[in-house]
């Protein structure tokens with residue numbers, strides 16, 4: 001009889017240890033999930049400040065680029081446009097955002113008209129140097145002007161070329177490296193929506 | 194019911210074939226140049242792009258050393274280079290076209306960068322491009338202007 005009670009107690013201890021372990025593990029995971037919430041606060045072409053908080057509840061696809069880039073940037077915007085078309089009605093829950101890393105030049109040449117040529121849903125943001133730097137740093141990406149005689153105006157930008165996916169709570173979900181096909185991005189989003 | 198379906202299927206297989214047939218190809222010596230395309234631009238402020246496929250059927254290597262076109266005052270060969278996810282696009286002095294190989298100037302790699310545009314590139318129109326090769330000399334090809342959203346040549350990558 002006593003032996004049975006002892007065994008039962010030991011089982012209770014083991015079970016509670018496992019429960020506590022699982023609770024710790026889950027808390028840790030949740031903490032990790034909320035640990036990275038990249039943010040931006042930048043003006044659109046009309047001059048209105050748009051922030052990452054504004055898009056809570058939506059999945060946000062963020063790209064850093066510049067419109068004087070004729071290769072990588074239009075290619076990626078084309079994929080994004082294709083994704084928005086292929087999502088159908090679910091596209092309402094996805095906001096593509098283009099953050100200019102060459103804001104002065106992009107504002108001059110007209111960011112909205114350029115992006116609308118790919119897809120009207122793409123939001124273009126071009127801030128001042130401090131706002132741009134803050135967004136770049138918050139996303140932990142890279143963007144720097146490079147002197148180049150082989151580029152218009154004597155400089156070009158080297159910049160991170162991935163698409164970043166931010167979840168409805170503002171948490172960083174994943175990146176799509178340059179060259180990820182529209183089909184793959186659409187399939188990934190459809191699973192989440 | 195079946196007839197329109199069959200007609201539709203016929204069209205579906207015929208259309209890409211027609212588009213492929215549309216793809217201009219220019220041969221000179223051992224080189225054959227095809228699938229030249231560009232993206233439409235908005236105005237002339239931003240540089241345009243030039244993509245093309247070059248096949249070397251011979252047994253000697255050649256090199257593409259430059260491009261020239263009336264639509265741009267400063268055309269140049271560039272290469273998009275990806276280093277740990279960061280893209281930059283340095284000038285490419287020349288692009289090797291090894292014997293027996295097909296080299297493409299394509300999104301994410303080599304491209305012609307057309308700066309100082311003389312005129313807006315309008316979708317559906319075309320412009321001439323002259324490629325300068327070290328051995329084969331000059332080869333001119335008509336370049337199709339595709340929509341700004343285009344992701345590849347209308348005729349696909351030439352074989």
Ligand SMILES: [Cu+2]
Pocket residue numbers: 070071271272282304305306
């Ligand atoms: Cu370039």
